[in-house]
Amino acid sequence: MKRPTMKDVARAAGVSPMTVSRVVSGDAGTSPGTAAKVEQAVRKLGYQRNDNARHLRQKNPGTSTIGLVVDDLANPFYALMARSVEDEAHRRGYVVLVGSTNDEPRREREVIAAFTARQVDGLIIVPTVGGHAFLKQPMASGTRVVCVDRPAEGLAVDTVTVDNRVGARRAVTHLLDRGHTRIAYLGDRREIWTQAERHGGYLDALTARGISMDPDLVRHGLRSPAQVAAALLSLRAVTDPPTAVFTSNDLITLGVLDGLERPTPMAIVGFDDLPLADRLNPPLTVVSQDPLALGWTAASLLFSRIEGIPSAPRDVVLLTHLIVRSSGEFHGPGRDPA
């Protein structure tokens, strides 16, 4: 019932615990004969080394454990990122603790505290909206930190993001090119950095064409399908309603699609690609980013820090792509389904 320890193995093999340690850890300096005896005892008892105890004593620092803290693991975007991080970690012999913050600073702090208490060597985090000075303590005592998707307020660390603003601008410009002038913006909380950036790109595009922003067409803080549905409804009720909408993340795009008849009576371009996007009617035009690349880049950065590579914090910006399908086309009122 209790786990066997090295002492148990030592007794069974008739050697000292130190010899067991050497054999189990593959250190040199044991005769083949003794090694065989020890290995047999290990098998017989079902012994496995306790790595927590090991890391406590071992001079070579580190637990070969990292923590990954995302907004929501169930979001396909973060799921892909997580898989990518995990693959790289596994390749290097690390395991990964994972946690979702739900974008709540309090939960983020709880999760991070639980991870650092377990002596993770590093942390890859998608920071929530609040300040992150609380990370300075663990960093000072050796925990490496990399931010991904968004930068952390008040914290100078390696950060991997995409060109959100450019991507959003491109999306909205695409809509303008198709003849739309009444373009709505639907986004999550603007306190979230990516959302602020994308909203900025929306404004950039309008400004470049000399179109003044109409506050009636902008909705922030959409975090649930119900909120998206409500926003959409209210949008269609304004005088001179929008002919197109730019949606600032995948969940909002999904929400809008759910709230619209088919074929879509409003043009739409969304941030984040979606499976099946090309099989909708009309096929969905999107700004796509590569979550696997984000995850891999963040992991690589983290591991090079853990391995002791110094230098000032780096900012890596990956590129987005506008995938033009056809949901951005302009259709006059009274459009007939094709």
Add this chain to the structure above:
Amino acid sequence: MKRPTMKDVARAAGVSPMTVSRVVSGDAGTSPGTAAKVEQAVRKLGYQRNDNARHLRQKNPGTSTIGLVVDDLANPFYALMARSVEDEAHRRGYVVLVGSTNDEPRREREVIAAFTARQVDGLIIVPTVGGHAFLKQPMASGTRVVCVDRPAEGLAVDTVTVDNRVGARRAVTHLLDRGHTRIAYLGDRREIWTQAERHGGYLDALTARGISMDPDLVRHGLRSPAQVAAALLSLRAVTDPPTAVFTSNDLITLGVLDGLERPTPMAIVGFDDLPLADRLNPPLTVVSQDPLALGWTAASLLFSRIEGIPSAPRDVVLLTHLIVRSSGEFHGPGRDPA
């Protein structure tokens, strides 16, 4: 640079390490005055307790860490499950180590070994195809195990699955009811329990109608979009080609949709619901299961075991639902797009 220890705090506060331990762990028996001194020293040094060391000594066993081992964390289905497990774990003050097996027994063993070496209290696993007797050792030494999505070969543990066979049978029967008699089966490796079950359900449905299975219409082992595309192509080339296809998981459904013109020239019913499934042309009929419920059930089972609740291994079977949209309808050859 080095992490401060209790000794450091003790020195800074002018007390013994034991007193620090009591304050930090919220144990009774320290005067408010000393507690305040200690807390101040903790803040000044940025001290955080090393929980690995703590768990090593603490009589109360357990590390408040569990491991979650899935086939592929990037698969939305497992991502949802993971989130659900993580939520329940967080609610109970546990953290979760996560790993993907890619359905490779070797990687599964590596991941599980890395987890047990870190003294996880329990494991929730989606077992790969191989035998799992190797789990008996950790189980004997106290690691609790729950299987989810599929049972583990040669291992009697709590298991949470869905009624795969019934669901598949319902899907195929739905197709038969719509007048199809030439129905193809596209599945992943049949060694995977869920796939064998679903294939069984497919056979059940045919048998119930006295239709004999045509081996030309059955493809196993589809694990990539390319393989699915190839299978689809070869299917359409057989004499008397199928008018409908039953796809045995979400990835295969996606692959088939990608390989088909629009509107779909072949009826299709898939296992697993998909976002946007209802907005396709035609809307996709599916057998849906609830990954959140699977995750939550597995987690609840695991935690009750960890808390010491005994009893013989339990098998929990959750229900699937046929969501009828319209991709199952029968259309003669030469069908005109609507």
Add this chain to the structure above:
DNA sequence: TTGAAAGCGCTAACAA
């Protein structure tokens, strides 16, 4: 090649 002693950071058990 092997083992004994000490100690990693913490807490159980006891003593003051």
Add this chain to the structure above:
DNA sequence: TTGTTAGCGCTTTCAA
């Protein structure tokens, strides 16, 4: 209320 001693399971260091 506080501190001392011992020891969790392991590895370092040094001696045999």
